[in-house]
Amino acid sequence: MDYFRALIVDDEQDFLETVVNRLKKRNIETTGVRSGEEAIEVMKKKTFDVVILDIKMPGGMDGIETLREIKRIQPLAEVILLTGHASVETSIEGMKLGAFDYLIKPIKLEDLLTKMAAAFEKKNAHDQKIRAARIKDLVQFPGSALEHEKEDKK
Numbered sequence: 001m002d003y004f005r006a007l008i009v010d011d012e013q014d015f016l017e018t019v020v021n022r023l024k025k026r027n028i029e030t031t032g033v034r035s036g037e038e039a040i041e042v043m044k045k046k047t048f049d050v051v052i053l054d055i056k057m058p059g060g061m062d063g064i065e066t067l068r069e070i071k072r073i074q075p076l077a078e079v080i081l082l083t084g085h086a087s088v089e090t091s092i093e094g095m096k097l098g099a100f101d102y103l104i105k106p107i108k109l110e111d112l113l114t115k116m117a118a119a120f121e122k123k124n125a126h127d128q129k130i131r132a133a134r135i136k137d138l139v140q141f142p143g144s145a146l147e148h149e150k151e152d153k154k
Contacts (some may be wrong), residue, residue, distance in 0.1 A: 036061030
C-alpha cells in the first residue's frame with residue numbers, strides 16, 4: 001500500500017488504540033480521535049486520505065452528522081463507516097451521503113486494510129483527474145507560456 005494518512009474515529013478507547021497501533025506498525029500515518037467533534041477539529045488542520053468512522057458514538061455528533069461535515073471540509077477524503085448489525089440501514093444512508101463503504105463490527109484487520117487500500121486507490125484516482133484537469137487548464141489558458149511561445153515563432 002502506498003503512503004497515506006488515515007483518521008480513526010471511534011469512542012471505544014481499546015478499539016481505537018488497537019487499530020491505530022496496528023496501522024502505524026504497517027507504516028500508515030494514523031491519527032485516532034474519540035468523537036465526531038474531535039475528528040472535525042483535526043480535519044480542519046490536517047488532510048486525510050481515508051477516514052474510519054464509527055456510526056454510533058454517544059453524546060455529541062453521531063457518525064452520520066460527522067460524515068456530512070467531513071465531506072464538507074474534505075470532500076475527497078474517503079470514509080469507511082463502522083457499524084453494528086443493527087445499524088446497516090444507517091450505513092446505507094451514509095453511503096448515499098458519500099461514504100466509500102462500510103464494515104460490520106467486529107472487524108478483522110485484514111478486511112479493514114483491504115477496504116482502506118481500495119478507498120485510497122479511489123481517492124488517488126480522483127486526485128490524478130484533478131491534477132490532469134489543472135495541467136490541461138494551464139496549457140490551454142490564453143496567455144500561457146506556450147501561447148506566447150507560439151506567437152514568438154510566427
